[in-house]
Amino acid sequence: MGNREGSSPSSRTSSHTSYWDPFGELMKVEVGEISSVRRTLTIEVSEEDVKKEFARAYTDLRKRVRVPGFRPGKAPHSLLERKYADVVAEDVVLKLVPDYSRRAVKESGMSPIMVEFPSIDHKSIHTDKAFSFTTTIEIKPNFKMNDINGIPLSKETRKITAEDEEKALDALRHRQATLHEVTEERETVEGDFVSVDISGFVGGRPIEALTQTGVLVHLGSKSSYMGVELDAQLTAQRKGDTIDVTGTYPKDSSHSDLSGKPVALAIHVRAVKASVLPELDDEFATDLGLTSLGELKQKVREGLEVQLKRDTEKLYKDQLVKHLVDTHTFDIPPSLLQEEMALAMQHVEHDHQHEHGDDDGSEKQDKLRTLRANIQETAMAQVKARLILDAIAKEQGFTLSDDEIETEYRSLAEQMKLSVAEVKRKVHAGGDRGVERLKARLLHLKAIQHVYDNAHIQD
Structure with a gap:
């Protein structure tokens, strides 16, 4: 490749x-x-x-x-x-x-x-x-498509275990947990929920936009504010403590006069709360609209089976895409590779800024150079996969109906928690290219489904 x-x-x-x-x-x-x-x-x-x-x-x-x-x-x-x-x-x-x-x-x-x-x-x-x-x-490269029928797959043997069920029930209890204020005199630990008031100052001047009251920070969630990692600052603190730290105002902020400037933060711990889990019993099941704990366990197992089936199918499809990429050789258009790498780097830099703020030091640049080198290989495989799936969709004569496209818009709206009209505006903001990308993705899904339906799962 x-x-x-x-x-x-x-x-x-x-x-x-x-x-x-x-x-x-x-x-x-x-x-x-x-x-x-x-x-x-x-x-x-x-x-x-x-x-x-x-x-x-x-x-x-x-x-x-x-x-x-x-x-x-x-x-x-x-x-x-x-x-x-x-x-x-x-x-x-x-x-x-x-x-x-x-x-x-x-x-x-x-x-x-x-x-x-x-x-x-x-x-x-x-x-x-x-x-x-x-x-x-x-x-686009013109290449000979290999036989895509009967591609062998090693059978996935994973099954749902009692431990899986226990973890799922425990996760359900955590989602139904309630927060109770900690009354005992102790330091904060991972897992606590800390309610804080934050005041921010630039050059000794209080900044209203930086004032936050009653912010709830879950220790262990790796939250950050103005580039300051809150887990490290708020662990081993007590109610009433105030922590003074220095952050950096975001460079892409609408407040251009503050962009990139050091920010003095005063973080006051107003309360410490702990998560209290409900007992795993019939009453808990009833609160969830079921009749008994036994029925709850059955529902949980059924849900795990459905998820396992989805995960297994995704695993198989990922293996098939890798097989297609590894068994086809052709040149990759440089512009497609550059576009894919640029998009990947945007995500990397966004994630890095979210975790580390606006640090532009040499350490950041070294990390980004390493990530860029790793991204190139992944980007090449992704572009190659799309070109192969394009060819399969064309060879099989796959098309899209208006209903299929509309269903995709509704699905995206649900995922993004936006109206369908807002999603359409976002897609069409990219012009014809945005719409074509959406259609291409749907055709790729049809193409890989076709390959999967014709694959051979070996015992």
Whole structure:
């Protein structure tokens, strides 16, 4: 597995083709191959078309500019050419390059995932000559799909145990626990819930936005505030204690005058509370709407069986995706890999900032460099998996109905605790790309389900 992208910018092979563009003009295009996923389109715009574009540009310019001594729109061409030749040439280049690149791509029949327009010096275009430039595009790799029927899977033998049931019942008791204030004189320990009042100061000045009253901190939850890890500060404290610590105001804060500044925090312990679990008996089951403890245990076991089935299916599907990635070899489009890595790094940096605040020191940079190296391999596998699932979905002719897409919107709304309309706005905020990503994910789910349905689970 790997991105075998060549380092040389020159094309390995090329072909000469002429296309009739939508406006009836002959457009010469030379297609070159850099790699299996990168092509060059060397496009020649005819002298006649260049002249037409210059004429259009000067006509537009004449309407816009005011030249002393001439009525609006009446300045002679020769004068405009002397004063604005560079401006017009740049305008013509900026118009011709994307327009003719898109036409060439469309007429070539290729479906690029990225089009890279060249940066061209406007001095290279002349009104009395044909104009040539080279656009680079990336396309999906064309690879031979291996047989995806009967992929062997080792049978998962895990079963629900009495210990699993006990843990599930204990978790249920914790969810139904009540908080009671600790009255005995003791220090706080992990598991306690500490109610605190927080005051914040910048340069000795109290900041209202930093004032928090009655904040409940669960020791052991790794909570932080202004980059300060609260577990470490609030463990081994007593009711009435005040802890003075220094944090950092977030750099992405809306308060630009405070961004990145040191914050003095005074954290006052107003109360210590402990979680009290209900007894595991018939009364507990009745409180949950059941008739007896026996029925509760049966319901818990059934829930564990359902979850085990889901987990096992996910495990099998993960193994199948890995098998597909390991058994197919092709080049990965660099832009897809870069996009995947950038997204992964955003998540990593967000998590790092959440845990460590706005620390920009060398230690953070070293950690991020290490994470970036690890992320690349994972990102390559994820991009490769998506390309394979794309190919399977296309080969099997999978499509999506409006109902399936609407169901996905409702599912996302439930997960994100938003309205369906809000979820749609978020998806459509990414333009066509956002909608296409959502559809691609649903098609990938169909593709891997197809592979799973046809896999062979060995005894």
